[in-house]
Amino acid sequence: MSIRLFEGFKFKQKATLLHRMDPRPKFLIALTIFMLSLIFANFVVLLVLFISQLPLVYVSKSMRRWFGSMKGGVVLAAMIFIMNFLTGSTLVFSATMTLRFIVLVSAFSMFFMTTSPDDLGLALEKARLPYTLSFTFTTAVRLVPTIALEAQTIVDAQRSRGLELDRGSLIQRVRKYVPILIPLIVSAIRRSTELAEALESRAFGAVKNRQPLATLQMKPLDWAAAAIALAVLAAGIYVQIYVPIPSFDNGIRMPTLWGVPPGS
Amino acid sequence: MNMIEVKDLHFAYEDKEVLRDIDLTISDGEFVAIMGENGAGKTTLVKHFNGLLKPARGEVLIDGISTRKSTVAHLSRNVGLVFQNPDHQLFSETVFEEVAFSMRNLGYPEETIRKRVKFILETLDLGAYAEASPFMLSGGERKRVALASVLVSDPKHIILDEPTIGQDYQQKDRLRNFIIQMNSQGRTVVIVTHDIEFVVDCKPRVILVSKGSILADNSYDSILSDRELVEKASLVSPQIAALMSSLTNLNFSPKILDLYHAKSALEQRFGEIVHKAV
Amino acid sequence: MKVIEARDLTFTYAGSSKPAIENVNLAVDRGEFVLLTGPSGCGKTTLARCLNALIPSFYQGEISGTMSVLGRDMSRLTTSELARKVGFVFQNPENQLFSLSVERDVAFGPENLGLPREETRRRVDWAMKITGISELREAAPYELSGGQQQRAAIAAVLAMKPEIMVLDEPTSFLDPLSASQIVEAVAALRREIDITIVLIEHRLDLASKYASRIIVMDQGRVTLEGPPSKVYGEEAKLLGIGIPKISMLFNLLRKDGFDLGRTPVTVEEASQRIRSYLEHD
Numbered sequence: 001m002s003i004r005l006f007e008g009f010k011f012k013q014k015a016t017l018l019h020r021m022d023p024r025p026k027f028l029i030a031l032t033i034f035m036l037s038l039i040f041a042n043f044v045v046l047l048v049l050f051i052s053q054l055p056l057v058y059v060s061k062s063m064r065r066w067f068g069s070m071k072g073g074v075v076l077a078a079m080i081f082i083m084n085f086l087t088g089s090t091l092v093f094s095a096t097m098t099l100r101f102i103v104l105v106s107a108f109s110m111f112f113m114t115t116s117p118d119d120l121g122l123a124l125e126k127a128r129l130p131y132t133l134s135f136t137f138t139t140a141v142r143l144v145p146t147i148a149l150e151a152q153t154i155v156d157a158q159r160s161r162g163l164e165l166d167r168g169s170l171i172q173r174v175r176k177y178v179p180i181l182i183p184l185i186v187s188a189i190r191r192s193t194e195l196a197e198a199l200e201s202r203a204f205g206a207v208k209n210r211q212p213l214a215t216l217q218m219k220p221l222d223w224a225a226a227a228i229a230l231a232v233l234a235a236g237i238y239v240q241i242y243v244p245i246p247s248f249d250n251g252i253r254m255p256t257l258w259g260v261p262p263g264s
Numbered sequence: 265m266n267m268i269e270v271k272d273l274h275f276a277y278e279d280k281e282v283l284r285d286i287d288l289t290i291s292d293g294e295f296v297a298i299m300g301e302n303g304a305g306k307t308t309l310v311k312h313f314n315g316l317l318k319p320a321r322g323e324v325l326i327d328g329i330s331t332r333k334s335t336v337a338h339l340s341r342n343v344g345l346v347f348q349n350p351d352h353q354l355f356s357e358t359v360f361e362e363v364a365f366s367m368r369n370l371g372y373p374e375e376t377i378r379k380r381v382k383f384i385l386e387t388l389d390l391g392a393y394a395e396a397s398p399f400m401l402s403g404g405e406r407k408r409v410a411l412a413s414v415l416v417s418d419p420k421h422i423i424l425d426e427p428t429i430g431q432d433y434q435q436k437d438r439l440r441n442f443i444i445q446m447n448s449q450g451r452t453v454v455i456v457t458h459d460i461e462f463v464v465d466c467k468p469r470v471i472l473v474s475k476g477s478i479l480a481d482n483s484y485d486s487i488l489s490d491r492e493l494v495e496k497a498s499l500v501s502p503q504i505a506a507l508m509s510s511l512t513n514l515n516f517s518p519k520i521l522d523l524y525h526a527k528s529a530l531e532q533r534f535g536e537i538v539h540k541a542v
Numbered sequence: 543m544k545v546i547e548a549r550d551l552t553f554t555y556a557g558s559s560k561p562a563i564e565n566v567n568l569a570v571d572r573g574e575f576v577l578l579t580g581p582s583g584c585g586k587t588t589l590a591r592c593l594n595a596l597i598p599s600f601y602q603g604e605i606s607g608t609m610s611v612l613g614r615d616m617s618r619l620t621t622s623e624l625a626r627k628v629g630f631v632f633q634n635p636e637n638q639l640f641s642l643s644v645e646r647d648v649a650f651g652p653e654n655l656g657l658p659r660e661e662t663r664r665r666v667d668w669a670m671k672i673t674g675i676s677e678l679r680e681a682a683p684y685e686l687s688g689g690q691q692q693r694a695a696i697a698a699v700l701a702m703k704p705e706i707m708v709l710d711e712p713t714s715f716l717d718p719l720s721a722s723q724i725v726e727a728v729a730a731l732r733r734e735i736d737i738t739i740v741l742i743e744h745r746l747d748l749a750s751k752y753a754s755r756i757i758v759m760d761q762g763r764v765t766l767e768g769p770p771s772k773v774y775g776e777e778a779k780l781l782g783i784g785i786p787k788i789s790m791l792f793n794l795l796r797k798d799g800f801d802l803g804r805t806p807v808t809v810e811e812a813s814q815r816i817r818s819y820l821e822h823d
Contacts, residue, residue: 142640154353161365194637201621204622204654213662302716499717500722510809511816
């Protein structure tokens with residue numbers, strides 16, 4: 001699993017339409033795409049679903065990282081394909097399952113890339129999640145770059161003492177991470193003590209009803225997007241039930257490839 | 265024999281240029297302070313000296329060999345880089361193990377390691393703590409353990425990144441004496457710091473770095489007594505220099521940085537007055 | 543009116559055999575700027591922690607003697623309760639900024655106090671203006687320089703409108719220019735609002751000029767106390783404290799028989815004294 005998969009879920013502040021939207025309709029869009037991908041097991045429909053995201057990704061100026069997230073998930077995708085195919089599914093069906101996975105990853109990747117963790121936290125609060133939980137979430141996100149930098153510094157410091165992480169047998173290499181992990185953990189413990197002190201000093205948890213300065217407000221665009229998403233979902237359900245869609249499956253199975261006639 | 269040669273070094277991080285047009289040479293046995301504000305690029309620069317970073321453009325040669333052709337492990341035999349925060353290094357069960365780490369990585373025989381570790385612990389006043397857990401020591405003691413763990417293999421060239429942060433007056437005094445001692449024993453010493461008074465007391469050659477390039481490279485007294493230069497580098501003038509430069513119209517030399525030189529200069533002038541009165 | 547009063551205060555951290563502070567007597571008036579210093583391990587951080595009840599509510603141990611802040615007995619209070627009276631700025635800016643934008647961090651304290659939105663808004667705008675970081679409103683804390691981060695931390699504490707602000711080596715990780723700007727900003731607060739400052743610092747050359755009083759500690763006890771000028775003149779008792787070089791200079795001159803009067807704490811003062819001494823004759 002490549003690091004690019006994680007890059008595709010990292011938020012970057014940009015001034016696009018999608019970035020400005022309230023997180024809730026955006027989540028609804030991602031959820032709609034996901035549910036449609038579950039409702040339909042048709043390769044062409046899924047392909048259409050996948051392609052329909054492209055204009056949204058383009059508007060959010062995150063094309064490169066979006067594709068990167070899918071490239072990063074290639075291993076998983078390949079595994080899904082192989083598992084399906086080797087257990088008797090047709091070629092097209094296996095490809096469809098793989099595509100479903102890709103659609104899922106891409107939909108949520110787009111959501112996370114355009115939604116700030118702060119807004120996510122606010123949305124969680126609005127959803128009546130206890131403040132302490134949403135705070136834990138946003139603080140964790142806030143600490144990610146800090147801890148990543150620290151991990152890099154620790155690696156640098158230990159390499160400067162002759163530690164070579166890229167040499168040796170598998171077991172040796174795993175053991176070499178001890179001098180990286182221990183300082184990281186000790187530092188995390190120290191950091192959490194300091195954070196706790198600071199939290200106490202700022203009266204964290206003193207009062208049950210907080211009035212956050214920042215609020216989420218649904219604007220016309222947000223309502224419109226939510227409405228469209230729901231309409232599309234409803235339409236999709238209708239189509240699946242009432243409208244027959246041709247299957248594009250050509251029936252090629254693994255046994256077929258090996259010369260065994262289909263159906264035997 | 266030149267220890268560190270940097271030629272036309274350029275380095276960028278995430279599309280942002282961090283170092284630009286760096287040319288410098290540090291000879292064997294020199295004592296150099298690399299100074300500048302936070303974010304000027306000092307730490308980035310010294311990370312090139314042991315190969316942690318490789319130049320995007322230009323070259324860094326250590327003892328004549330390009331860092332591009334070497335590994336950090338190999339370079340760290342001769343270049344010891346002591347990081348700012350000791351807690352980024354400490355991981356062992358005992359101080360002894362901690363200090364022995366680098367020599368074990370470099371493949372030294374156990375007997376040699378034992379002798380050297382014992383020696384460096386004694387030198388840094390840590391002999392009593394050999395079997396103690398490094399995590400149980402005080403902040404100052406942990407800093408000395410981190411220092412010991414890099415110096416144990418007796419590298420020819422030592423780089424200290426911000427060694428004075430969080431240190432009190434006595435600790436800095438001890439540190440300064442230790443650095444001067446190491447230098448007098450023939451080792452090249454490079455300190456990265458923004459602590460001006462500490463540099464004044466150490467009296468090294470100073471390389472002033474600002475916004476990714478070298479502003480000046482000269483003796484400490486030429487640079488630190490130059491008010492304009494110090495301001496340009498976003499540093500603060502040493503107190504004695506500031507005092508002396510405020511008295512230039514009374515014919516005092518603005519180049520006096522040392523406390524005792526200032527005292528002598530003042531006392532000489534006071535003495536003249538007394539003589540005049542008599 | 544004494545805003546801080548400690549009598550025979552002694553505290554030993556749990557698991558430790560020696561007291562970290564011993565028989566400390568302290569009295570601070572409203573509006574003072576107190577500088578607290580001493581070698582590493584002298585107990586200054588321990589004493590500071592007593593000021594906002596981190597000791598004994600967060601750090602456990604044995605406490606004896608009395609400590610009262612704004613007339614209230616500290617042994618009965620928690621840090622959270624005291625948060626709106628005593629603000630604390632810590633050494634490491636990274637671990638006291640929690641949010642993904644400066645504005646939200648500054649709002650954090652008032653929000654925790656349950657204040658209405660408009661009041662929080664007012665306080666946030668005021669705190670950011672007074673610390674000069676209004677244009678950093680939307681910035682993420684980890685994108686800021688050390689000096690900017692500490693300003694944000696100070697603003698975040700100010701937004702709670704404390705009467706006392708304690709700062710524990712806030713300039714540790716800052717370069718000299720940022721450090722002097724922070725100390726200056728803290729001192730300037732006293733011109734704008736009614737606040738008492740307790741600053742723990744090693745870098746006496748930066749902080750001395752603003753302090754009305756300096757307290758020197760060593761091995762858990764208070765060894766010297768008084769206006770910086772007087773304390774820096776007591777050279778024999780100053781082992782291990784890095785007093786400003788110009789103060790040292792005057793002590794050396796005095797020892798050699800040249801008494802230029804009160805020990806200066808700033809370069810300007812020193813310069814003036816030398817001038818008048820020379821022009822006198």
